[in-house]
Amino acid sequence: MPTSTFLHLAVALEGAGWHPTAWREPEARPSELFSAAYWTDLVGQADAASLDFVTIEDGLGLQSDRAEGPDDRLDRVRGRLDAVLVAARVAPLTAGVGLVPTATTTHPEPFHVSKSIATLDFVSQGRAGWRAQISARAVEAAHFGRRTLPTFRPGAVQDDPAIRQVVADLFEESADFIEVVRRLWDSWEDDAEIRDAPTGRFVDREKLHYIDFDGRWFSVRGPSITPRPPQGQPVVAVLAHGAPAYELAARSADVVFVTPHDAGSAARIVAEVRAHEAAVGRREPLKVFADLLVHLDRDAPSAAGRRERLDERYGRTWISDAETFVGTPAGLADRLAEWHEAGVEGFRLRPATLPRDLQAITGQLVPELRRRGLFRDGYEQATLRGHLGLGRPANRYAIA
């Protein structure tokens, strides 16, 4: 059962939209995908509609239609800006919307990610989050040259025990990575900075803590170089399609994005998430958000027609890992209400095309949800944790 009548709303921002041929739509801005103005406009719209947060996709390799490596196509969006820096760039120009960039846990340094997200929290006054993702691609490992990963097709994870182990290890490393990041966020107590002129001390060193994490992939001593962020613990999100990721979310995250295909599977997935929570002894439940890929228009035939046009350019029906909704904002509101009843607390909507589907979400869906009493009027809280109903956690190193 949802804890409140209001559902949570987030939007997943990706290039010119999630559909591979979205960049060719009339309203698309493909030549601006690497400009600050483009991202400021999109996130600004989400802010004006008082959405809980936006996520920003990222990766450590070039996009490709092929899972195994580059595809040399000319007709797809290729290239991305660093998501944490995009989030920081839009932070001073937005007021309430949460900013949740993607950052990878497989090759980067946990120490750097920790201070980056903490700093994002500072520059946004408490609106930072982070979607932690693994990188299983051999080609991306080759961009770093520090380890090798096997090349495998997506289906191999089920078929091949060796590949399954590789992926399990990547998730295990991710859990360690998130643990280090969280400990570093707590490594400064809130009142560590004392500026005590009589004793000449800028900080009280008793309130700075070594984290002394020792694990299979890294050891990190700490403390962080950056003080405790405004939220204490910025929000950590994980996208999960199956057991290893549900377990990672249960152990390490605050928010999990799941991909049900109907109300029934939504209820089943929520139950599975709760089971993983119980198995790892998690106390506060995860916020479960369902991902939906949306094509929105003023009427169902127009929406279907637009989708058809996009798929025609693609050459066949494009399938996402998330359920696809094609229709009107009112129809989408029905779907969200239905899944909300099934136990899904929030929704991360993936606009098929940008900015058009985002405009439909902010301009029509949100007012419709408000009319139905399903979404709050404006921001009631100032931080991302606040929007999600999460309190500010105590510091694990502070002695009460």
Next chain:
Amino acid sequence: MTAKRQVHLAAHFPGVNNTTVWSDPAAGSHIDFASFVHLAATAEAAKFDFIFLAEGLRLREHGGRIYDLDVVGRPDTFTVLAALAAVTEHLGLAGTINSTFNEPYEVARQFASLDHLSAGRAAWNVVTSWDAFTGENFRRGSYLEQSLRYERAREFLQTVRELWDSWDDGAVVADQDGGVFVSDGDVGSFEHRGPQFEIAGRFNVPRSPQGQPVIFQAGDSDEGREFAASAADAIFSRHGTLAAGQAFYTDVKSRLARYGRSPEELKILPAATFVLGDTAADAEERADAVRRQQVSGQTAIAFLEQVWNRDLSTYDPDGPLPEVDPLTDAEARTKGRAGVPRDPVSTAREWRAIAEAGHLSIRELIIHVTARQSFVGSPAQVAEQIDHYVQSEAADGFILVPHITPGGLDDFARTVVPLLQERGVFRTDYTGTTLRDHLDLPPARRGRIGALTGAV
């Protein structure tokens, strides 16, 4: 008549190394974004070339405990610079990022992204780190021999440039009708095989507005100067005094020709502090007060302990230097701090000699030996000094470090900059849009650095 040489100015956000007087009532936060916005706004209104941020990788320790007498804590450099891009329009955004506890693919992405998000204002001060102490925060721990740190830095910079070069300038076509987003199916393709890095694949950020962000390097040794001459756009140098500055300037600029570069292609920008007063005497008095605030008795003992490498807590900071010699075979007392002297025993002897000659106490001696280039005087005198240095080819400009955060540059901007503008040696408005424009640098060159000597 030849136009006068133009002065370049930058603002260094204050921090550690006993620059900041945090006990001053005017002192603000070193973490809150508002402080960075304040300094950036002041610098941009005064038409400065860029703002500069340092980097932190581990909190300093002294005597096995976290050092607490100086500013502690800083935000992440890249993240603050990207946020500052939102509240500035022209100001360059320069950050220190180390080449040891980082990988080229990530750093190249981050700087290219910053350059895109700021419409061409990014700069990178390339530094090295190497020690086991810092390494304890990173995946590989202490993996790099001290002697290899420059080699890694050179190869790191070379590799990053190859990544930046891996997209053609016009690769993003975005032709909606024709269905062509990128002009080349091989876009971003790279391969680098060297002693430090063996990486290959596809870089995923298109070429940014400056092509390559501006490269700073703080080279002082012979090796460092050569590295800068072969690969950097600007040197963040230490030689602020006139004679030392001129010698450094002449030496470094003379190294450029063998790389096919002209003198204007490498700007020399020493760091400098400043203290303004109504008169010279007033300014000197204030400067003395600032130095005493920066170097307390406790701080002086700590500085001394860095060289002596022993516990000197029983010594009186207002008394004479220790008679005993530094401990050379014990573990370093201070960790996480660059610039500890290589030959402590001879440093100790030098300091004793200076103290004796000037009848200086420990505290006075430390104040003396840790003094940096500083412009002290009335606004007119400071403007004259800065102009003189640049006209005398001791520098191409200065990176100014205020001692008060965040308002320490306000008076300088208000009173000194107009005088430099009146002298015709500093811009009255930005004429270009990128940091390369402000620094009068030519467009970025594609291709291998150090190409003419074949050295990397």
